[in-house]
Amino acid sequence: MDTKEHIMQVGMQLFAEKGYETTTIRDIASKAKVNLALISYHFGSKEGLLKNIFQQRALNLQFQIWEISNDKSLNELQKVHLMIDYYIDKIFTNHQFHRVMMRELFSSQSEEVHSDTIDIFTENAKIVISIIEKGIKKKVFRNIDPELCFASIIGTIHHLMHSTILRKRIFGGKEKKDPILEPSFKKRVTKHIQQMIEHHLIAEKNNNN
Amino acid sequence: MDTKEHIMQVGMQLFAEKGYETTTIRDIASKAKVNLALISYHFGSKEGLLKNIFQQRALNLQFQIWEISNDKSLNELQKVHLMIDYYIDKIFTNHQFHRVMMRELFSSQSEEVHSDTIDIFTENAKIVISIIEKGIKKKVFRNIDPELCFASIIGTIHHLMHSTILRKRIFGGKEKKDPILEPSFKKRVTKHIQQMIEHHLIAEKNNNN
Amino acid sequence: MDTKEHIMQVGMQLFAEKGYETTTIRDIASKAKVNLALISYHFGSKEGLLKNIFQQRALNLQFQIWEISNDKSLNELQKVHLMIDYYIDKIFTNHQFHRVMMRELFSSQSEEVHSDTIDIFTENAKIVISIIEKGIKKKVFRNIDPELCFASIIGTIHHLMHSTILRKRIFGGKEKKDPILEPSFKKRVTKHIQQMIEHHLIAEKNNNN
Amino acid sequence: MDTKEHIMQVGMQLFAEKGYETTTIRDIASKAKVNLALISYHFGSKEGLLKNIFQQRALNLQFQIWEISNDKSLNELQKVHLMIDYYIDKIFTNHQFHRVMMRELFSSQSEEVHSDTIDIFTENAKIVISIIEKGIKKKVFRNIDPELCFASIIGTIHHLMHSTILRKRIFGGKEKKDPILEPSFKKRVTKHIQQMIEHHLIAEKNNNN
DNA sequence: AATGAATGAGGATTCATTCAT
DNA sequence: TATGAATGAATCCTCATTCAT
Numbered sequence: 117m118d119t120k121e122h123i124m125q126v127g128m129q130l131f132a133e134k135g136y137e138t139t140t141i142r143d144i145a146s147k148a149k150v151n152l153a154l155i156s157y158h159f160g161s162k163e164g165l166l167k168n169i170f171q172q173r174a175l176n177l178q179f180q181i182w183e184i185s186n187d188k189s190l191n192e193l194q195k196v197h198l199m200i201d202y203y204i205d206k207i208f209t210n211h212q213f214h215r216v217m218m219r220e221l222f223s224s225q226s227e228e229v230h231s232d233t234i235d236i237f238t239e240n241a242k243i244v245i246s247i248i249e250k251g252i253k254k255k256v257f258r259n260i261d262p263e264l265c266f267a268s269i270i271g272t273i274h275h276l277m278h279s280t281i282l283r284k285r286i287f288g289g290k291e292k293k294d295p296i297l298e299p300s301f302k303k304r305v306t307k308h309i310q311q312m313i314e315h316h317l318i319a320e321k322n323n324n325n
Numbered sequence: 326m327d328t329k330e331h332i333m334q335v336g337m338q339l340f341a342e343k344g345y346e347t348t349t350i351r352d353i354a355s356k357a358k359v360n361l362a363l364i365s366y367h368f369g370s371k372e373g374l375l376k377n378i379f380q381q382r383a384l385n386l387q388f389q390i391w392e393i394s395n396d397k398s399l400n401e402l403q404k405v406h407l408m409i410d411y412y413i414d415k416i417f418t419n420h421q422f423h424r425v426m427m428r429e430l431f432s433s434q435s436e437e438v439h440s441d442t443i444d445i446f447t448e449n450a451k452i453v454i455s456i457i458e459k460g461i462k463k464k465v466f467r468n469i470d471p472e473l474c475f476a477s478i479i480g481t482i483h484h485l486m487h488s489t490i491l492r493k494r495i496f497g498g499k500e501k502k503d504p505i506l507e508p509s510f511k512k513r514v515t516k517h518i519q520q521m522i523e524h525h526l527i528a529e530k531n532n533n534n
Numbered sequence: 535m536d537t538k539e540h541i542m543q544v545g546m547q548l549f550a551e552k553g554y555e556t557t558t559i560r561d562i563a564s565k566a567k568v569n570l571a572l573i574s575y576h577f578g579s580k581e582g583l584l585k586n587i588f589q590q591r592a593l594n595l596q597f598q599i600w601e602i603s604n605d606k607s608l609n610e611l612q613k614v615h616l617m618i619d620y621y622i623d624k625i626f627t628n629h630q631f632h633r634v635m636m637r638e639l640f641s642s643q644s645e646e647v648h649s650d651t652i653d654i655f656t657e658n659a660k661i662v663i664s665i666i667e668k669g670i671k672k673k674v675f676r677n678i679d680p681e682l683c684f685a686s687i688i689g690t691i692h693h694l695m696h697s698t699i700l701r702k703r704i705f706g707g708k709e710k711k712d713p714i715l716e717p718s719f720k721k722r723v724t725k726h727i728q729q730m731i732e733h734h735l736i737a738e739k740n741n742n743n
Numbered sequence: 744m745d746t747k748e749h750i751m752q753v754g755m756q757l758f759a760e761k762g763y764e765t766t767t768i769r770d771i772a773s774k775a776k777v778n779l780a781l782i783s784y785h786f787g788s789k790e791g792l793l794k795n796i797f798q799q800r801a802l803n804l805q806f807q808i809w810e811i812s813n814d815k816s817l818n819e820l821q822k823v824h825l826m827i828d829y830y831i832d833k834i835f836t837n838h839q840f841h842r843v844m845m846r847e848l849f850s851s852q853s854e855e856v857h858s859d860t861i862d863i864f865t866e867n868a869k870i871v872i873s874i875i876e877k878g879i880k881k882k883v884f885r886n887i888d889p890e891l892c893f894a895s896i897i898g899t900i901h902h903l904m905h906s907t908i909l910r911k912r913i914f915g916g917k918e919k920k921d922p923i924l925e926p927s928f929k930k931r932v933t934k935h936i937q938q939m940i941e942h943h944l945i946a947e948k949n950n951n952n
Numbered sequence: 953a954a955t956g957a958a959t960g961a962g963g964a965t966t967c968a969t970t971c972a973t
Numbered sequence: 974t975a976t977g978a979a980t981g982a983a984t985c986c987t988c989a990t991t992c993a994t
Contacts, residue, residue, distance in 0.1 A: 142967080222428065258524075260521070264514065267485055268477055268480070271481040271483060272473070272481065275480030275484070276473075276476055280431070282430065282450070308477075312474070316524045319529065350984085351983090361959090361986095362958080362959065364985095365985080371985065537978080570964095571979080571982095576978090579965075639909065640907070641762050659913055678939070682903075682935040685902050685903055686895055686936070686939060688902060689900070692901075697848055698849070699861055700864065703861070704872075722891065726891040730895060734939045768990090780990080780992090781953085788990080955993100958993100962986105966984070968982095972976100973977095
């Protein structure tokens with residue numbers, strides 16, 4: 117159904133902009149220019165729409181991390197760098213969905229509703245963490261905190277993605293325009309996180325940046 | 326006013342648990358065991374209550390960062406360490422308030438409502454960033470990205486504080502209990518961030534951790 | 535819409551009986567035997583309902599006065615008499631609406647809300663006044679006060695229409711029943727106003743009533 | 744009590760401006776700069792305040808009409824003229840109270856609440872009417888409708904007093920300022936009504952105005 | 953006499969949802 | 974599949990009033 121897809125598109129956009137609670141199905145219907153009752157009809161309920169959006173997108177998150185993890189041609193540092201690349205790419209590309217997802221995941225109640233998504237996210241996290249642990253065991257990496265290391269990677273990205281106001285204030289220059297729209301910002305973030313994590317994981321002799 | 330203070334307490338707790346939109350003034354009134362109309366009486370409206378909570382707490386955020394920044398007995402690295410200490414302490418202690426604050430700040434619309442709080446937060450951020458910049462100028466620090474460095478500090482903390490579900494899953498062990506309640510977790514986080522930032526800022530010759 | 539029309543009917547009746555403020559949308563919904571939310575659904579708000587009623591009825595007021603004014607087969611006195619006829623007929627027939635209208639128009643604040651209605655009313659008034667002025671210029675009428683003459687016409691009618699209690703007391707006889715229900719009362723009022731205005735406008739030599 | 748009197752003053756003003764229902768006791772308290780609870784304390788209730796205002800003022804209406812009626816030095820026409828004078832004077836002087844009174848009397852429900860005031864008003868009306876009837880019996884006046892004649896007197900005055908918006912539109916000139924504030928307007932109204940009623944009551948041979 | 957805090961009833965409105973078509 | 978009308982529950986808020994002081 118074209119209409120169904122269209123509603124999901126608009127729904128996600130509005131959920132991202134205004135939040136799930138604040139967005140009414142009237143908002144969605146009027147922005148999507150479809151009848152009010154159609155949302156309940158297609159998705160059963162407002163929450164049904166959200167679940168649909170989650171299911172559709174969650175699949176997107178899987179697999180790639182796993183493939184990187186299993187690639188025998190890469191050493192641990194290369195794997196971590198690729199994974200950072202992958203996360204930033206996914207999150208920047210689907211930043212609307214990630215905003216919705218994070219907001220939902222931050223509301224502790226919703227465990228059951230989004231357990232699929234949480235499962236995928238957690239699995240991915242554990243893969244990243246296990247790579248770091250492997251590097252530590254091999255003494256390639258310093259003996260640092262793998263879980264918190266992952267938290268720093270994902271936390272940095274999320275903080276930059278979601279705190280629109282602060283992002284504009286700190287990175288937007290005098291005109292306070294949103295840097296997320298500029299492609300250079302994505303590169304800047306990627307470079308920063310990869311560098312920071314590398315510095316953290318590996319003690320180099322000469323690092324002049 | 327004892328009652329007024331009590332309402333604010335309960336309000337903040339519920340806002341933190343369920344979110345601002347989801348929490349009804351009925352919830353607050355019944356949990357605080359006060360009359361429904363008392364909230365409007367004291368704070369004018371639900372939003373008035375939120376604003377009051379913000380104003381009361383926002384003051385808490387100020388000044389200390391500034392004092393650290395001006396302390397001439399400290400070098401730049403020490404200052405950054407202390408600031409990390411300070412942020413973690415503040416945010417762990419007032420984690421309920423910070424949850425509410427972040428959620429509100431992440432809903433891009435609310436700029437005007439909470440501009441005071443945003444101002445304070447932004448100012449503090451700029452102080453931290455300027456310390457890092459000073460260190461870079463002095464060639465004490467590597468030539469890294471100061472703004473994103475701050476984003477990593479604050480992003481790590483917030484991610485750990487707010488994503489309750491993920492936190493339990495990744496750090497909670499088999500019983501998935503919330504690590505935030507254990508004092509050791511705070512120490513662990515502090516150590517991680519300080520170490521990671523130090524590794525990032527300074528290239529050491531011999532670092533065996 | 536049958537339901538929409540029905541709600542307007544019931545609304546007007548209750549507004550007329552109890553006044554706009556005193557009438558709750560619950561009153562209207564329960565008397566009209568429709569769902570409470572339907573009023574907001576159809577008219578947006580309680581005030582929206584009022585505005586709708588006004589718009590629907592206000593159109594009723596227009597045109598006829600203008601036609602009388604332009605009828606070249608009539609002299610000025612005949613025109614004034616016909617206009618009195620017309621006003622009494624309209625107001626007696628739609629006395630519910632006129633009660634609401636007058637109550638609203640008497641609450642000086644509502645200028646903006648009901649400006650359309652006020653405009654129509656004022657225009658009509660000016661047409662009547664201009665006819666009287668024409669008669670004065672032609673020396674057919676005495677040199678009296680045209681605006682206040684109109685005020686007496688309309689003031690008499692409204693006073694009789696709206697002060698239900700006084701009307702019953704003074705015209706209702708011993709049983710204090712409402713004379714407005716008797717067709718003879720309308721004739722009596724018409725005759726009185728026409729006579730009074732004619733006496734005022736024209737000095738007759740022999741007037742034995 | 745000075746405060747009590749002050750509250751009544753302010754109450755009447757607001758009731759006149761905004762209507763009884765629309766005026767809240769908060770409005771009154773804040774405008775009178777007294778505590779909210781004081782109104783209930785002094786007058787028992789909001790309605791109690793209204794009743795108090797009515798009782799205080801209603802007394803004002805009595806007596807004078809009766810005295811005119813009994814003055815043996817005056818003929819019927821002179822009496823009617825004086826009564827018109829008296830009504831206009833009273834109503835213009837206390838126009839705030841009359842606005843409140845009329846609005847209340849026009850809401851058919853309130854019969855019981857304001858029965859004292861209605862009694863006084865009705866008695867006065869009957870005195871005026873009886874004078875006209877006497878004039879008719881004596882063949883001094885034409886055989887016109889005494890009750891409706893009184894309705895025209897009082898209706899004209901009330902219409903001019905209460906329909907602020909229309910008054911400004913029709914009598915306010917281009918600037919639409921309120922003519923009621925100019926002393927000349929009162930004279931103009933008095934002259935008009937007296938003339939109109941005289942023309943109606945008495946057929947003159949030569950009336951050049 | 954006067955107050956600030958507190959109350960309970962009731963206000964309009966908005967929401968997601970359902971139903972007949 | 975799609976719609977406009979209709980629904981009932983829940984929302985925030987305002988009101989007049991009361992009570993302890």
